Amino acid sequence: MELSDRILNVEASQTMAINDKANLLRAQGKNIIGFNLGEPDFDTPEFIKMKAIEGMEKGYTSYTNVSGLLQLREEICNKYKREYNLLYSPEQVIVSNGAKQILYNVLQTIINPGDEVIIIAPYWVSYPEMIKLAGGKPVVVHTKEENDLKAKVQDIKSKISKKVKAIILNSPGNPGGGVYTKNQLSEISNLVVDNNLLMISDEIYEKFQFNDNKYISIATLGEQIKARTIVVNAMSKTYAMTGWRIGFAAGPENIIRKMGIIQGHSTSNANSIAQYASWKGLANRKLDLEIKRRADEYKERCDIMINKINKIPLLNAVKPVGAFYVFLNIKETYNLKYQDYLINDSLSFAKALLEGAGVAVVPGIAFGMDGYVRLTFASSREDINVGLERIERFIKKISV
Ligand SMILES: Cc1ncc(COP(=O)(O)O)c(C=O)c1O
Incomplete structure (x- = not known):
């Protein structure tokens, strides 16, 4: 059977090989420290779990509106008004199965074949493949450590052509940990407005920012950019609800409505019980304190991880300002050998580290940047300490 060009054009996640291997080693009884997962090690707050039970008991068990329960969309509007003074109506909001489906829907809505x-x-990892699945072409702007793994506005500008439809911005970034400043955001916003583009602002890590600045959503920088921005967010990371699959977006009504048409023909609505619990969770101000407590804990774990990395020869990392990942530069280990693995890229480093130290990390090539691996510090302090000690021993072993 001949498969579609669409699927043949898309790559499977390069992170799976390491994950599968890590699971295999665990099944053989080996102790593996997993720094590879992109999810909080905290559990969903008890309040939200209880509200899911209440939702079932109250009969929130049927299809909802495709775009989500009205009360949840109203609560999302309240969040944006309260936190950023951004005004949206429920018609400008959609709830989907995670931020992932939001991004998928928006790209399907705006891309024609050949659009960039x-x-x-x-x-x-999923941005380029989702763009390709929609028939478009990802155009990559590269970054440098000296710019904290953030794009220079000039470099974005040099990629803009008539074919470019949109820019995806992710601040705080996964995996780079960079947070764009107000000046940088306003320069990017001028580019978007002047070139008639759409801004897809992935703000899923908004609550995990480690400096004292207030988080800035690009949509707050004026009516013109707001009218061209899809703000993407989710319950997943903020509320440690990755498995519940609730993401949401706010933006121009015509695009949000069309995203709903795609969703209506693919998955209908997001899970009704998870929507009910999310509505109650977003409305509960006491949970803000819990989220802040978790953000403070991530900040401390980040410090622990970076301090340990700074003491290990051959490894370097830019200190993240947000999200919960360290993007570790491993280029100085190139040409070293662990048993029969010659380390010459991020994949060979990740494989050698897993075999040699029992530590799972994600190769940077999965994020379009070889020479790096991603470690998450949404892991327990104990795992961070033990995992980094193992990495240090491994580096010393392969350096002799
Ligand atoms: C930057 C970014 N965007 C979107 C997603 C998808 O989030 P969700 O689990 O809500 O689909 C992730 C998850 O890892 C992410 O890191």
């Missing part, structure tokens, strides 16, 4: 979308490397 600008993404910034290191980028979240």
Whole structure:
């Protein structure tokens, strides 16, 4: 059977090989420290779990509106008004199965064959493949450590052509950990407005920012950019609800409505019980304190991880300002050998580290930037300490 060009054009996640191997080693009884997962090690707050039970008991068990329960969309509007003074109506909001489906829907809505979308490397793994699935072409802007793994506005500008439809911005970034400043955001916003583009602002890590600045959503920088921005968010990371699959977006009504048409013919609505619990969770101000507590804990774990990395020869990392990942530069280990593995890229480093130290990390090539691996510090302090000690021993072993 001949498969579609669409699927043949898309790559499977390069992170799976390491994950499969890690699971195999675990099944053989080996102790593996997993720094590879992109999810909080905290559990969903008890309040939200209880509200899911209440939702079932109250009969929130049927299809909802395709775009989500009205009360949840109203609560999302309240969040944006309260936190950013951004005004949206429920018709400008859609709820989907995670931020992933939001991004998928928006790209399906705006891309024609051959259209280009600008993404910034290191980028979240699914952006390029989702763009390709929609028939578009990802155009990659590269970044440097000296710019904190954030794109220079000039570099974004040089990629803009008539074919470019949109820019995806992810601040705080996965995996780079960069947070764009107000000046940088306003320069990018001028580019978007002047070139008639759409801004897809992936703000899923908004609550995990480690400096004292207030988080800035690009949509707050004026009516013109707001009218061209799809703000993407989710319950997943903020509320440690990755398995519940609730993401949401706010933006121009015509695009949001069309995203709903795609969703209506693919998955209908997001899970009704998870929507009910999310509505109650977003409305509960006491949970803000819990989220802040978790953000403070991530900040401390980030410090622990970076301090340990700074003491290990051959490894370097830019200190993240947000999200919960360290993007570790491993280029100085190139040409060293662990048993029969010659380390010459991020994949060979990740394989050698897994075999030699029992530590699972994600190769940077999955994020469009070889020479790096991603470690998450949404892991327990104990795992961070033990995992980094193992990495240090491994580096010393292969350096002799
Ligand atoms: C930057 C970024 N965007 C989107 C997603 C998808 O989030 P969700 O689990 O809500 O689909 C992730 C998850 O890892 C992410 O890191």
